[in-house]
Amino acid sequence: MSSPPLAPPAQPDRPATSASAAQSSGSPTVIRAAGVSKKFVAYSKRATSLKERFVRREGASGEDFWALRDIDVQIGRGQTVGLAGANGSGKSTLLKVLAGILRPTSGEVAVNGRIASLLELGAGFNGELSGRDNVYLNASLLGLSKREIDRLFDSIVDFAELRHKIDDEVKHYSSGQYVRLGFAVAVHVDPDILLVDEVLAVGDEAFQRKCLDKIAQFRSEGRTILFVTHSLDLIENMCDRVLVLETGNLIYDGQPAVGTKLLRQRLGSLPVEGGAVPYDLSPVKPTAVTFSRDPGGAPQVQYDPGEQLTVSVELDLTDHAPQHVYLHVDIMGQGEVPIWMMETPPGGISPGSGIVAVDFVVPRLPELLGAFAVSVRVSDAATGQPVTVRRFEDLFGVSGPQVAGLLRVDYQAGLRR
């Protein structure tokens, strides 16, 4: 791993964008990932024979698969950070890249401090060796001398509650016993930074409690902790910050309560209107509406019937925005009654990234009376999936010739007896 000088840490608090990152928490950065991507080669079908495996290695017939895409993250000293996301979203891969176990395909990782990691079941253990030998092997890989390990050995074994098994070969351990020993070593090597994968879920409840207490102790000692978990409650209770991954993209970096809410919505366990995400968390944020006579013209809020009106919807598109979006605009009257609607053409628009405005031009306003607001819906034009909705408070007015009612309708009055 390269170690360029570390910049001030980030403590972002908003959906991640490639420019995300840099709100300073004041504490020095201990981990920095800049533009980190990781590509694997994915085979649609498992190799079923030795020959097939051999041919694959020669012929590179797999497809490239990006497990991480352009991740920018800075972790400040003393932060407890949760990594969350659906299965396969890239959490473990990110942890391994940060630990220096996997090399990123592109981008850079810099770490400042001693890292201890408990990454996946048995990682770093040699099944043919006894628990005792593995403790020595693991701890020395983490930088401890033999004398230091001699001093810590009993405490490690007691923490793991494996004294009766310590001279058995590790291949005969249960998965829970593996994890106990791995965690015991990791927390005894006095790390500045602790990286823990979901492995805690393997231990029994009592051991999980013990691990969580240890993590809490580390946290109070100002050490830096990153852990992967599917328990969103744990993130809300133990973390200062959450990173939410989705198909290799960092889609949120910030407050645990906001990140877990976003993830629950993404996983479908927390419904939002039409399955969309709140606009402030969305990869496409409708940020403003303006009213003017001509596109890009001076803002104007009062109109006469028959005049031209342009409703401009400003969108802030992150790098994670769908390529084609579809915009649906409802003009809302009093009592939230939709008066008319406007849409982008079938197939949507391809607005690129950054801030853009979409103009809806109404050449002749109908004969209306009243004040009107705008509600915007964004969906992914390729899939039809709702992305976000936003009801704006901004109003424009139309003053028709009528004195009451919404609409002027031609009529004749007659008398009959």
Ligand SMILES: Nc1ncnc2c1ncn2[C@@H]1O[C@H](COP(=O)(O)OP(=O)(O)OP(=O)(O)O)[C@@H](O)[C@H]1O
């Ligand atoms: N060595 C590898 N070779 C090919 N693909 C891999 C490799 N390691 C991981 N992947 C793929 O990369 C993607 C991300 O995997 P990763 O283990 O990081 O996800 P995760 O978020 O930790 O998932 P889970 O919650 O299921 O543990 C997955 O689609 C996985 O199949």
